[in-house]
Amino acid sequence: MKENCILLRYGELALKGKNRTDFENRLIANIRAKLDKFPGVRVTRTYGRLFVEPGDQPVEPILEELQTVFGLVGMSPAIRVDSDWERIKEAAREYVQSRCPDARTFKVTAKRSDKSFPIPSQEMNHRLGGFLLKTVPGLKVDVHRPDLNLHVEVRNTATYIYGNDIPGPGGLPVGVSGRVMLLLSGGIDSPVAGWMALKRGGELHAVHFHSYPYTSERAKQKVVDLAQILTRYAGEIRLHVVPFTEIQTEINKHCDRSYSITVMRRFMLRISEALARKHRALALVTGESLGQVASQTLESMTAINDVTNMPILRPVIGLDKQEIMEISRRIGTYETSILPYEDCCTVFLPKSPKTRPDLQTARDEEARLDVERLVREAVEGTETLVLTERKEDGEEEFSYF
16 A cells, blocks of 8 residues: 655644744745645645645655755654554555565554544554554564554544654744844855754845955855755745955955954954845854854954844854764755865965954954945945755756845
8 A cells, every 4th residue: 555645743843832833834835835846745734743645746755855844853654544443454554564574573653632533542552563463474573673663643534554754854944933144155164054044943045255356256156056055945045145355455455464354254244234134134143163263262253243233143153073064964065065166264364363352453453444335335236146946957046136
């Protein structure tokens, strides 16, 4: 018997009290958008469960897409049958024989949310386990580490039979936590930070600082590619590319070299905040990891934070490089991040940047520049790209905004 639905589970959404419906509606909308490429697929829900009905579509590609939808903690292809004991037994036997032929040990985990069903959950475990032992040759019970944990959920409208759980990405549905502005470089850390912001329900915009001709068009394309990869989890990302050449040139001319990184980062935050407010984002997101480089000491962060009151989220602050790289590989950004194209942070890089900059000195260095004009012109010159997830045939949705 072929699975005729996919049962979806969500975790912390169930704890959202009066807001639960809003979270569920957002999750369903995200799932439908993700599965829009599969004609005829339906998404339905009952209390505490969501279901995908694949129709004529193959299940495996749908499962692959669902594993990028934040908010889902697990999913299982299932057989849906009427809540009739004889039908349940037969479906369970067919499921074990056809879908799990290699399983040698099993246990049954039954749940009965429909209390009108006449057999209690524990009794179903025993009766169905005994039935399978008699009808499926070579199968043994192992309640501790079974090859197959056969689930039976008796719900109000039907009964669902399925095997081992397929993990989902967890987190919250993208969009429930408000819009954030990610400072996206071409490195390893910031795409991971963006992914983690998405996992906590953020809707992602990204800002990139481009210093042409000191940084090449290939370096810019690398960042576009990284944002494109993140659309697999975000759906759509607006990437704001800021012309940064004049600002870096002015810093190089007028500021002490040892403070150039600090002053540059202060400009970046000002511009990012201006773009965030323009596009109604509520927080900035960075890929800073405490102590990793000169601009990521507490003293540097204090001097840089000085220019904004907007919340700054640093999702990877407590991770070391190996941990960040592991996530980067898992989400598919690592191979692009390590391409050897320069970014603006390598332009005019001082030999000895201040690792513990003094706040007042940073302000004094910056006072030599026309900060307001430089920020205004950078914001006005920003180019916005709208990126959406790639189509099945590999064609990229890409437009200028």
